Amino acid sequence: MTKNPDGGNADPLIAMRGAESRLREKNISFSWVGRAPEGFGALCVDSREIKPGDLFCALSGSMVDGHDFVESAAAAGAVAAIVERNAEAAIPTLLVSDSKAAAAHLTSFVAGDPAAGLQVIGVTGTNGKTTTVLIMRHLLGSLGSTAALGTLGLFLPDGSHLPRGRMTTPGPVDLTADLETVAESGATYLTMEVSSHALDQRRVEALQFSVAVFTNFSHEHLDYHADMDSYRNAKLRLADLLQADGTAVINAEDPAWESSAFAAVNRLTFGQLDHADVRAADVRHTPKGSRWTLVTPSGSAPVELPLLGDFNVSNALGAAAAAHVLGADPAVLASRLATAPQVPG
Structure with a gap:
């Protein structure tokens, strides 16, 4: 889980517009299915770690596919999910061209780009x-x-x-x-x-x-x-x-x-x-x-x-x-x- 730079995953929220800007900057195309939330508390790639207000990113792996856990993330309180393919979900989904690249860039964005000075x-x-x-x-x-x-x-x-x-x-x-x-x-x-x-x-x-x-x-x-x-x-x-x-x-x-x-x-x-x-x-x-x-x-x-x-x-x-x-x-x-x-x- 990557939390916002101010700590916690409740308030203040990480602005979704900022996350969208980072995706555009990195040439990751995206579109919303459902209404985009104004913000989120933390970014998670593991549905078991979701807290209310978090953003879930579904990653497809060689053994496990995160898309299978979008509903679990929604039930745990996720405000939206990042996906690579259309998924039936009770929460808005952000359909991206590459969820793995999106996860890397957004975790860095949320943390304030800690490698920038290295x-x-x-x-x-x-x-x-x-x-x-x-x-x-x-x-x-x-x-x-x-x-x-x-x-x-x-x-x-x-x-x-x-x-x-x-x-x-x-x-x-x-x-x-x-x-x-x-x-x-x-x-x-x-x-x-x-x-x-x-x-x-x-x-x-x-x-x-x-x-x-x-x-x-x-x-x-x-x-x-x-x-x-x-x-x-x-x-x-x-x-x-x-x-x-x-x-x-x-x-x-x-x-x-x-x-x-x-x-x-x-x-x-x-x-x-x-x-x-x-x-x-x-x-x-x-x-x-x-x-x-x-x-x-x-x-x-x-x-x-x-x-x-x-x-x-x-x-x-x-x-x-x-x-x-x-x-x-x-x-x-x-x-x-x-x-x-x-x-x-």
Whole structure:
């Protein structure tokens, strides 16, 4: 449930006209069936959490369809329901072109757009998201206070850790609540894992990413995606969510990322290949990790990484490349990589 910025879900109401304006701004078409209420107290995507005066958003999932619970929401006191298809209901319904995108944008609107003051860095790929996000949080500490969100939960700048549910990327209501927590912590940066499920289900649709990191791509999640092309295309949607001056940071060693999806955005590549923009040169593996030279467009520096394996060299490079985009100095990055954290658990 996302409540209005003034707290509570009774008074003052969130003006429905404001919600409609946000939908128009985001090119989500809509029409009312029945008379639109003047306002609502909170936005809910779970009919079991409805309180009198709330607005219910029906989401179609792979297991459960929220449209089946519009009547339950009405019985609990919802003033209206957002739907993607006509639904028999005792309350007005707002028929939208995409209820998942509507939920993401409206939860952000209701909460006062908590990500507006953050630089958000998203990481997607089959493997390495968690490690890359946590290394990046460590590196960006040289630039400002940084939070991290993903499989292991929410890590705040003061070191506190808030465990979360099983989803790599939370649904729009929980994500907005986490963004509020991050904003209240005083963070400047948020590094976060962005799963293919989240991208396909529009959970992060309201975010504008400063940097999007693409780690690697391999056979996975075909229990959800129809085929490998669908899986890859879901990942590539992250490039569409970059802000106007944002940068896609791409693993040069993975041919899956050779795509026209990056044609209209700033690009920076990373890897151990000679043509990568940010690369690891002269890699030598040791019993404790690896030694190599970090090469960036703004200079080079020797690195001693305390994480084992080539895959962690790649994770560290992705994190370092993103930090480079945001202005981190190569020597500072190398120094911080020497104390890169092990992934908890």
